[in-house]
Amino acid sequence: MAAQPQKQPQRPGGEEETGTESAAQLKANPQATERAEELDSILDEIDTVLEANAEEFVKGFVQKGGQ
Amino acid sequence: MSVRRLIGLETEYGIHAPANPRASHVALSIELINAYAAQVTEAGGAVAGTEWDYQSESPLVDARGWVLPRSAAHPSQLTDTPEALVDALGNVSGGDPTPADSAEREFTPPGSAHWRGDFFELQEGQPQLLMNLVLGNGARFYVDHAHPEYSAPETIGAKRAVLYDVAGDVVARTAASRLSAEPGSPEILLYKNNTDNKSVSYGAHENYLVPRRIPFDNLINGLIPFFVTRQITSGAGRVGIGQQAQTPGYQISQRADFFEEQVGLETTVRRPIINTRDEPHAHYDSWRRLHVIIGDANMSEYSAWIRVGTTALVLDLIEHGKAPDIRLIDPVQALKVISHDPSLTVKVPTNRGPMSAVEIQREYLIAALEHARSASTPGLPDTAPDTETAEVLEAWEELLTDLAEEPSRAADRVDWLAKLQLLESYRRRDGLDWDSATLGMIDLQYHDLRPEKGLYYKLARAGRMRRLFTDEQINWAAQHPPEETRAWLRGTLITEHSQAIAGASWDQILLRPDPAAAPVRLQLSNPFTGARTETEPVLRTAADTPAMVQGLQQLLEQNPAGHQ
Known part of the structure; x- marks a missing residue:
């Protein structure tokens, strides 16, 4: 997949504009930043189990009505 | 004042055979149920492969005291007779026509002599194909609409209820693996989530036994502000906004965008925040079974425990007339607005002015703390009548503090935050936008029941999620019934x-x-x-x-x- 430019997450439906994105919050807190960096380190492992053809897989996951 | 009340949880699983998109989901679900029966009996165990006894199922009896005329009911509501069930199965609603829909048209209803599964072949001496199983742990495992559903046995207390719900994942996983072992069968994947992100939602329901003497209006008024805000402690997180995920973004709840009413009988269309289905499955004059349909299915045991435990406490508050006096001006809108704001800063209009979800939850927490104190040892701080109630109160307070000060701190307990952290890591590393298929894949695969594939399990094994149970305890609960009911x-x-x-x-x-x-x-x-x-x-x-x-x-x- 082609890398896309990083954008701020959209906030549809939110009534206020706030600067407290979770990523920004992570940066503000040393402990949380550490945890997030640890998470970055297991992304490679997650890459190996992630279904290969994401676009087709997600498109194909169609459910029938439920409760 | 206690979380120790009779509780039972239900999970409808998403079902998918990627190698065979034309497979009927009804047929797959039936085969899955029968595969579990085969697995258990082959191992020398037993299931009650009887037809479900429909005599006490009456989904059209309404809690407000009137009975919906049959002609007015949506076909998918009619599940109280075998004939109606077949009708409902043949007329499942929702979504655009898909290959599975086309396959459904050629579908011969189960129960007829001509019905055959696509993959699962009965062996000599095995029981006939079944729609319903009652299991040795007291649960029911069955086909509901076009999904396999596990209804956990009745338990007392929130933690037990969650244990027996998680045991259902073992049951479903075992069934899928047995079915996949049949010659020619494609791999069947199961997801403990609530939407396909293409307009269809399916539920994770909670049931709480409530004395019938409590006026239903008190339940409605006390529960609506709580249910609308409860998602911040137990939402499962979702990539995409709107029923069809038409707007890119991330939201707290899987279910929020599928709710359209405050109070009502339906569970599959025009979903209400408070469901009035009234089948107590207990003595009618004494009990009501509050059927809660608004929750997300949780992968995190901790999230599920908080969801169920705090709900039990709020029911206790309502029963004692101690629920906080908060009224949302527009509950259905507030549900969505809160879900669409992962920063947790948005305020929604109430009778007491604009309030955030954390503030509303905190009002319920304070009322519960005070009530627990007065109900156990008045005059002493921090008392509660039993251990689990004390644990839930403490965990709830800690969680709300984290959510107010630094939401990411709760990512070790709360699904929507764990998933968000994962998604944000991918966004940082790969520069992904919210409409990226990779993020959609992560959202879905977080809920994959396969331990080696499911991303929740990856996080849990990496020590990033707080667990409540060991795998041994969960496996035990899949085999043995709870002792207390x-x-x-x-x-x-x-x-x-x-x-x-x-x-x-x-x-x-x-x-x-x-x-x-x-x-x-x-x-x-x-x-x-x-x-x-x-x-x-x-x-x-x-x-x-x-x-x-x-x-x-x-x-x-x-x-x-x-x-x-």
């Missing part, structure tokens, strides 16, 4: 006396004293009878099956109503 008798009879069982539902068991005899109906309308301490002596001392049936009948007649 009638589920013990149901499950134990199935495991140890399956030859005598002619039928089983939540509040009845049909037993044959001998193979030629007419079945005897055991009424279990008091959900607390049939517990192990009460029933085990009868099972262990009866000389033979007729004596056991007679002994159980006598025992259950002593307290048939289950009055409080």
Whole structure:
């Protein structure tokens, strides 16, 4: 997949504009930043189990009505 | 004041055969149920492969005291007779026509002699294809609409309820793996989530036993602000905004965008925040079963525990007239607005001015703390009547503090935050936008029930999620019934006396004293009878099956109503 430019997450439906994105919050807190960096380190492992053809897989996951 | 009330959870799983998109989901679900029956019986165990006893199912009885005319009911609501069930299965709603829809048109209803599964072949001597199983742990595993559904046995307390819900994942996973082992069968994938992100949602329901003397309006008023905001502690997170995920973004709840009413009877269309379905599966004059349809299915055991535990506490507050006086001006809108704001800063209009979800939850917490104090040892701080209630109160307070100060701190307990952290890591590393298919894949695969594939399990194994149970405990609960309710008798009879069982539902068991005899109906309308301490002596001392049936009948007649 082609890398896309990083954008701020959209906030549809939110009534206020706030600067407290979770990523920004992570940066503000040393402990949380550490945890997030640890998470970055297991992304490679997650890459190996992630279904290969994401676009087709997600498109194909169609459910029938439920409760 | 306690979380120790009768609770039962239900999970509808998403089902998918990527190698065979034309497979009928109804047929796949039926095959899955039967695969589980095969797996258990092949291992020397037993299930009650009886037809579900429909006599006490009445989904069209409304809690507000009127009965919906049949002609007005959506076909998918009609699940109370075998014929209606087949009708509902043949007319499943929702979504655009798909290959699975086309396959459905050629579908011969189960129960007819011509029905055959696509993949699962019955072996000689196996029971006929079944729509419903009652399991040795007291649960029900069955086909609901076009999904496999596991309804956990009745338990007392939030933690037990969650344990038996997680045990359902073991059941479903075992069934999928058994079915996939059939020659020619494609791999069946199961997802513990609530939407396909293409307009369809399916539920994870909670059931709480509530005394009928509590006016239903009190439940409505006390629960709506709580349910609308509860997602911040237990939402499962979702990539995409709107029923069809038409707007890119991330939201807290899987279910929020699918709710359109405040109060109503439906569960599949025009979903209401408060569902009025009124089948107590218990003595009608004494009990109501509050059927909660608004929750997300949780992968995190901790999130599920908080969801169920805090709901039990709020029900206690309502029963004692102690619920905080908060009224949302527009609950349905507030549900969505809160879900669409992962920063947790948005405020929604209330009778007390604009309030954030954390603020509203905190009002409920404060009321619960005060009530617990006054109900146990007045005058002393931080007291609660029992251990689990104290644990839930403490965990709730800690979680709300984290959510108020630094939401990411709760990513080790709360699904939507764990998933968000994962997604944000990918966004940082790969520069992904919210409409990226990779993020959609991560969202879905977080809920994959395969331990080696499911991303929740990856995080848990990496020590990033707080667990409540060991795998051993969960596996045990998939095999054994909870001791504290009638589920013990149901499950134990199935495991140890399956030859005598002619039928089983939540509040009845049909037993044959001998193979030629007419079945005897055991009424279990008091959900607390049939517990192990009460029933085990009868099972262990009866000389033979007729004596056991007679002994159980006598025992259950002593307290048939289950009055409080």
